[in-house]
Amino acid sequence: MPLTDAEQKSQQLTLWDFDHSEHSWSVRQSARARRLSVRVFRHGGVEIVVPPRTSPQRVSTFVSEHREWIERQRRRSAPPQHWPLPPALLELSALGERWNCLSCPGAGRARIRALVSGELQLLGAIGQAEALRRALVGWLSQHALRRLEAPLRALAAEMGVEPQRLQVRCQRTRWGSCSRHGTISLNVCLLFQTPEVLRYLMIHELVHLRHMNHSPRFWADVARHEPHWRSLDRELLQGWRRVPSWIFR
Numbered sequence: 143m144p145l146t147d148a149e150q151k152s153q154q155l156t157l158w159d160f161d162h163s164e165h166s167w168s169v170r171q172s173a174r175a176r177r178l179s180v181r182v183f184r185h186g187g188v189e190i191v192v193p194p195r196t197s198p199q200r201v202s203t204f205v206s207e208h209r210e211w212i213e214r215q216r217r218r219s220a221p222p223q224h225w226p227l228p229p230a231l232l233e234l235s236a237l238g239e240r241w242n243c244l245s246c247p248g249a250g251r252a253r254i255r256a257l258v259s260g261e262l263q264l265l266g267a268i269g270q271a272e273a274l275r276r277a278l279v280g281w282l283s284q285h286a287l288r289r290l291e292a293p294l295r296a297l298a299a300e301m302g303v304e305p306q307r308l309q310v311r312c313q314r315t316r317w318g319s320c321s322r323h324g325t326i327s328l329n330v331c332l333l334f335q336t337p338e339v340l341r342y343l344m345i346h347e348l349v350h351l352r353h354m355n356h357s358p359r360f361w362a363d364v365a366r367h368e369p370h371w372r373s374l375d376r377e378l379l380q381g382w383r384r385v386p387s388w389i390f391r
């Protein structure tokens with residue numbers, strides 16, 4: 143999708159101030175906006191709406207003035223629906239996998255056993271919700287690490303970049319990040335997104351190995367590898383809705 147000038151500009155605004163890897167933030171330029179405003183979505187996404195011709199400095203000041211309020215709202219943002227724990231099913235759309243969960247309460251701490259049949263056994267003291275949550279997040283993170291390393295390396299080779307290391311983390315505010323030392327971090331919640339969104343996020347972080355910013359050159363580079371980056375990036379903003387609420391304490 144070709145970008146209008148306004149869209150280009152609003153994309154450029156995202157670069158400077160927010161941590162470069164926070165994909166749940168966006169800046170939207172609106173012809174109707176009279177002043178700057180901010181919206182916090184239920185799953186922690188933040189949108190800053192700005193009138194035309196607002197300077198990046200102005201946005202930066204606005205954000206730092208409201209940062210505390212924004213963070214408070216984000217912490218409060220509640221998941222839209224209740225996902226029961228223990229879960230009956232884990233649908234890892236990014237990998238095209240469905241895991242049926244079978245509760246097997248027993249002795250010892252809560253733990254997870256994955257069977258080749260696609261069944262996930264929840265063993266031990268699974269009545270202790272926090273322990274079970276940790277066990278599930280731990281299993282998901284390890285699973286993601288095992289399953290995402292190869293596709294990440296393959297993409298990187300295609301793109302001619304070389305990440306040092308992949309790590310998987312469970313974070314409320316970031317989908318991914320790329321460190322100066324070449325470590326790519328992916329959010330375990332990406333497992334619940336579509337394969338296309340996962341691929342886009344990987345490309346996005348890998349391009350950061352070449353551009354540690356969100357400059358027009360960065361986006362041009364992203365667009366070379368994923369022409370539909372813009373709609374996929376939007377999808378990611380709403381991506382928290384796909385994540386089971388129990389993932390976060």
Ligand SMILES: [Zn+2]
Binds near residue numbers: 162163164346355356
């Ligand atoms: Zn980025």
